[in-house]
Amino acid sequence: MKKRNRIFLAVDIIYMAMIILPIICGIVLKVLTKPPSNGINVSGAQIFFKIPMPIQDLLITEAQINSWLVIISILGLVLFLTHGLRTKNISRRQHIAEWIVEKVENMVKDSMGEYFIGFSSFIVAILGLSGFSSLLSLFGLYPPTSDINIVAGWAILVFILITYYKFKCGPIGYLKSFAEPVAFLTPLNIISEVATPISMAFRHYGNVLSGSVISVLVATGLQGLSSIILGWLPGFLGEFPLFQIGLPAILSIYFDVFSGCLQAYIFAMLTMMYVSGAFPMEDYFAKKQKRKLKKS
Amino acid sequence: MLELAIGIILGGCALGAGCAMIAGIGPGIGEGNAVAKACEAIGRQPESKGAVTSTMLMGCAVAETTGLYALVIAILLIFVAPNILVNVLMNAIG
Numbered sequence: 001m002k003k004r005n006r007i008f009l010a011v012d013i014i015y016m017a018m019i020i021l022p023i024i025c026g027i028v029l030k031v032l033t034k035p036p037s038n039g040i041n042v043s044g045a046q047i048f049f050k051i052p053m054p055i056q057d058l059l060i061t062e063a064q065i066n067s068w069l070v071i072i073s074i075l076g077l078v079l080f081l082t083h084g085l086r087t088k089n090i091s092r093r094q095h096i097a098e099w100i101v102e103k104v105e106n107m108v109k110d111s112m113g114e115y116f117i118g119f120s121s122f123i124v125a126i127l128g129l130s131g132f133s134s135l136l137s138l139f140g141l142y143p144p145t146s147d148i149n150i151v152a153g154w155a156i157l158v159f160i161l162i163t164y165y166k167f168k169c170g171p172i173g174y175l176k177s178f179a180e181p182v183a184f185l186t187p188l189n190i191i192s193e194v195a196t197p198i199s200m201a202f203r204h205y206g207n208v209l210s211g212s213v214i215s216v217l218v219a220t221g222l223q224g225l226s227s228i229i230l231g232w233l234p235g236f237l238g239e240f241p242l243f244q245i246g247l248p249a250i251l252s253i254y255f256d257v258f259s260g261c262l263q264a265y266i267f268a269m270l271t272m273m274y275v276s277g278a279f280p281m282e283d284y285f286a287k288k289q290k291r292k293l294k295k296s
Numbered sequence: 297m298l299e300l301a302i303g304i305i306l307g308g309c310a311l312g313a314g315c316a317m318i319a320g321i322g323p324g325i326g327e328g329n330a331v332a333k334a335c336e337a338i339g340r341q342p343e344s345k346g347a348v349t350s351t352m353l354m355g356c357a358v359a360e361t362t363g364l365y366a367l368v369i370a371i372l373l374i375f376v377a378p379n380i381l382v383n384v385l386m387n388a389i390g
Contacts, residue, residue, distance in 0.1 A: 202361070203364055205368075206364035206365075209371065210367055263357075266354060
């Protein structure tokens with residue numbers, strides 16, 4: 001019994017290290033590779049190295065590295081929460097895990113219907129990845145969601161899902177869906193089809209990026225203000241950051257925590273709405289019934 | 297002459313970014329309307345607060361999209377476009 005307990009504890013510690021170590025790695029990487037800069041600095045993700053490719057060089061940037069760190073961290077968290085599942089007198093972490101699963105399944109059932117219940121794991125993956133990516137800026141790291149490449153990747157994934165569910169009634173049904181409700185609206189329908197992933201990517205990325213740009217501008221402005229007021233004092237007192245204490249933190253609560261979580265929720269909600277809206281449920285089941293009748 | 301050309305490029309980019317952000321008016325009015333109606337609805341039926349709030353946040357996020365398009369264009373004009381345009385100018389001069 002005691003030996004089992006010790007193994008359980010050891011595995012727990014490994015999982016906890018899996019949660020924490022990636023973030024520490026990211027911070028160390030940032031400290032080691034950050035170029036010296038002063039004053040206002042709004043720049044994209046830092047490029048670590050390039051992999052030569054036939055059409056265009058593949059850039060390995062801070063955004064990709066950070067998003068992989070978040071993925072490893074979430075994997076550790078999930079393994080930690082589901083470690084040691086029991087059917088009787090369940091532990092606290094199992095309560096949390098069950099709560100997450102129940103909430104997400106209810107959400108998916110409410111907004112997509114019973115047919116799409118298998119989507120709940122995909123939705124919770126998007127929620128977690130997007131939310132924790134935005135929260136990464138609390139550690140001073142570059143949030144991957146403020147790089148359009150990462151978010152556009154997710155949006156393209158959602159677009160593929162939408163197209164797959166539109167194809168459920170065969171290619172003819174897919175082409176027909178563009179000519180609805182009237183035939184001459186076809187070009188507009190094609191434009192709106194293409195606009196879906198673009199608007200999803202821009203919405204998420206624009207919100208997170210605008211938050212970080214405003215934070216940098218406010219921090220720089222406060223620095224200028226405190227140097228105006230305290231600048232005439234000699235030595236250390238002249239550089240004392242009077243206004244930078246506390247004020248940027250209030251902004252950070254809105255832009256990093258609230259806005260990031262809200263955007264994750266909205267991205268997941270839009271995914272659910274688009275995918276369930278793209279599926280021609282009645283036609284599909286009518287067709288299925290017909291095929292069944294033909295067989296029998 | 298070259299300084300004048302580069303100055304025109306930088307000024308044009310800044311003006312363009314400022315003009316693009318006029319688009320912020322639309323989402324502002326739209327979201328204000330949405331929140332006002334949501335407040336009314338909650339006042340009428342306080343028990344439906346949760347559903348109304350989540351639907352309102354959803355609608356606000358969708359209404360925000362046009363503003364964010366403008367924001368992306370403004371950011372591109374300020375931080376990306378000047379470099380590219382100056383490079384194009386330099387290549388044209390040779």
